[in-house]
Amino acid sequence: MKKILLPLIAVLLLASNAFAADGNVVIIANKSVPVSSITSATLKLIYLGKKNTWSDGSAIVPVALQSGSTHEAFLGQFIEKSSAQYSSFWKQAIFTGEGTPPRSFASLSEMASYVANTPGAVGYVAAGTSVEDVKILRIE
């Protein structure tokens, strides 16, 4: 048993210190989106491709950042995955044909602009970031 537990503990100790996401994020959406608030559980379903339509039947268009602390914070806070785990989830979906990941952007401004101009779009920015022509969704 010792020979099994020791490597297990070593892996856990090494990996548990590798990820630290800081800061809060704010959920933004296109003004056409028919809700003003959203739950963490719903966001998780949306970003894992399990919920595709808003309450009025229109398509949900989730978008994401490619990397960075805001991306890490969003994934940790709402999707309950590290960026590597999130990436692995979507690789599995791609190579089984079960879905394609949310469109991703290199910068916050690009993503915010896309959300502002795309009906049904939902994304996120770091708390305190100034964004125009989008609505902020309250977390229930």
Added chain:
Amino acid sequence: MSMKRLINGSMILAGCILALPLLAQGLTDRLQIHGFASQGYLKSTGNNFLAEDSKDGCMSYTEATLNVITSPAKNVNIGTQLYARDLDREGNLFVTLDWAYGDYRWKDFLGIRAGRTKMPMGLYGKVRDVDMSRIPLLLPQSVYAEQEREVNLAIDGVGIYGNFPIRFLGDFDYEAVYGEYNFQDSNSDFFKDQYALAGEPVALGMKANPAIVSASYKGASDAMTEVKNVRGLNLRWNTPLSGLMLGTSMNQLDFNWDFKANMDLVVPTGNPASPYYAMSQAIQILGDYLITTLNYYGEYQWKGITLAGEYKKFKIDGDVEINGMKSHTTTPREAFYGMASGRVNKWLALGTYYSMFYNNANYRDGADQVSAGRPAHFGWQKDLCFTTRLDITDHWLVKVEYQKFNGTGQTFPIYNPQGLKENWDFVAVKSTFYY
């Protein structure tokens, strides 16, 4: 390897590599192209594993895939994936249709797929080929034996799937499928090994006949295998406890085989001048089985760490007919693993698992194997694995893995004609480019 197979394999590999710089992000929102190409190195001590020359070290482990997914209309997806593999004598880089189906998601709780789809079996059954989505190189072999890939991976048929949240209880994913397997080859090494497992005890039984001096199994011929009525159900509960998922799957299929077990016999002649006579005899073996696989599994993700465990029960129940004599057989196989993996930083990840397999859960000490003329350690296979994943770029990774094995329950005797060793080691290295 035929020239046609070689050309087919080369084309898919070339396609993957040439497409890489063009398609890293997919073509558009509506059409995405992805693929990977990998090359492995296998080295073992004691027994040849996965390849008949792994004790010498070999490069007989190549995989490549290319897929296209498009969304022509709202909630409609159509996709296909080509796949080629060379695992020693398996595959020979012959390009196969890995999956190809249309998918309509009517509601979040109900979608339908039709075509060739991946079999929803256990925690990683559908994604066993997706090397870049996990840290270990080989999944725990007790549950995801590499040699069984072809017979467990995809079915031609229909399926439904969906997700339904239940307020404070989290949410559930489900998938149910019905169809049939289409094997590439009833004479693959996997099946040859299975024919040998059925044929060798027959030879042993013949040897017990005083009218026969010796009997030995010499391979199968005229083999035909058929799988029908494959039905599968996978249910996952994403619990309200952050990062914890529990699931179960059940798969059932009707399996038939019909082959000739070729025996070399030596019989007495009754003539003192020439007392023995050597002859060959083909024994007709027919099997009609119901195979049921039950998996119970869980996965917990916390920060960069993933803990996973799975228990699998595999029951073969049916009638076997040997030269017209029918008998009933039931074999409950059993497998388990526990795994921990995690990312140390952006380029380095580590993992470990312990995996156990029993050929017959009623005889974990291998007593039934001894009765069948095999070593007791053919009754189980246990391995402790340590693995390292290096992400050299965003599209290239290298994995190095060491496994310490005890037992040979999933090791092909046909790769080890000199006999099987109980304790042995295995090292694998694999490089994968993907986009």
